[in-house]
Amino acid sequence: MNTPPDLAAPGLPAGPSDAPTGVGAVTPIPTPAFSPLYQQIKALILQSLQAGEWKPGDLIPSELELAARYKVSQGTVRKAIDELAADNLLVRRQGKGTFVATHSEAHVQYRFLRLRPDEGTLDSEGPAQRQIIACRRLRPPADITAALGLRGGEAVVQVSRVLSFAGVPTIAEDLWLPGNAFKGLTLETLAQHQGPMYALFETQFGVRMVRAEEKVKAVAADAATAERLQVPEGSPLLSVERIAYTYNDVPMELRRGLYRTDSHHYRNDLN
Amino acid sequence: MNTPPDLAAPGLPAGPSDAPTGVGAVTPIPTPAFSPLYQQIKALILQSLQAGEWKPGDLIPSELELAARYKVSQGTVRKAIDELAADNLLVRRQGKGTFVATHSEAHVQYRFLRLRPDEGTLDSEGPAQRQIIACRRLRPPADITAALGLRGGEAVVQVSRVLSFAGVPTIAEDLWLPGNAFKGLTLETLAQHQGPMYALFETQFGVRMVRAEEKVKAVAADAATAERLQVPEGSPLLSVERIAYTYNDVPMELRRGLYRTDSHHYRNDLN
């Protein structure tokens, strides 16, 4: 009883689907892989997001409109949207509608940054000062190629920067981006831009970071980093390696940061 | 229209609630705080969990039974259970029922441990070797008292231990527990016990850890820790301070660990 009314094929469903609840034609084999209707709707919405039909910050069609479009009940669309909202891909706002999530909004800025001051809040330090040190195109070493899953000899853009909080240089990081998707990225663009880098990626390159994985270690500061962060060489620093993904688990950024943790910490909530 | 049929008071609802959907008597003030029915059901289930009516690993009543007990529809109970399952307080198993979550099951063991080997999986190293170094009762210093929110001069139990993976001592940690809740905890109990410590807490002390917060820093190894972890003094180590909570956000454990990260890392998924 899988693949109910028409929805198996990508694109809009059509045809006289009168018996929506898992009826349809007699399936010769009781397909072992069962995928509920709302999962298929979820996949369709995901496709629209990925294709750019609805961009970050956009209002998407109402539940009733989507229900009509996909020929399912409002409840089924609701469950699909619920899951997408739980994954932070959509944001629901009662009375207004459902919006595509974005890194550009004040209250969700720096969603992936886990560094917090030991005392006070992020806000109490004011906004971070950012200093872009370099931005260049290069042929990536093997580890970068592997981490980003690049084919052939695709170039990457490497960005180096330092973030300071309350005037103290605290984060030194390098990041690598696939060269094809980030063609026009320059030091000037980065330097002029205000707000989170991921917001820039959305507006300028149509790349929305959806989730990320981080590997954290403790390391000793090398000479170059010690200089950048104004700490003695050999000081313990937090090494944070992040891979950030767009829709469909496609890796789009590798980031290697070194954090001073003398007056900050990396915060994590375990559920 | 808040506090619908009877459910405001703790305990079982009763009385002739014929108009379940937010009707009831005329509320003189349009109570600004609105709490949907399923949230109230959720709170009632939470009370039963907290009171020990259903213990970790237990099968709780079916959705239909709970719906009858609380005089609401199955769908409302379902939504309440959905949220509790999302919080890892309950575990749903199709065809079998809904169970109280526990730290005793193989596939959820070490739920709060984020350390992973750089190569391979946790399993590939085999189980951790645990060495309990000390377990004693003491009057806590001020920082411990504050972190655990202890009243008056309540004593604490302090445990020190070392965890080794594949024979390499990797984690040295101390943990502090409220003395009243963990009265009979001894070094012998800990040494004899197999499996996660949080499982022991459930079975022996009726304390279930529900969530935790961690603050991670990079520090240099002091002499004592260097000895325990067999690294040079001054080596960079990951400092992990954890506060673990039971039901209702009551802190029940403070843990301070130092992790070697030469062949392991602290893994975190950002959504």
Next chain:
DNA sequence: CAGTGGTCTAGACCACACT
């Protein structure tokens, strides 16, 4: 006021586990 998401209900049927 109309339109949106949010809650609640009632009933039907499906997938899964155990007996």
Next chain:
DNA sequence: GTGTGGTCTAGACCACTGC
């Protein structure tokens, strides 16, 4: 087969937003 959770529908009403 029986009982459990899981899906889907249809309809009603509530809460919030903005015209």
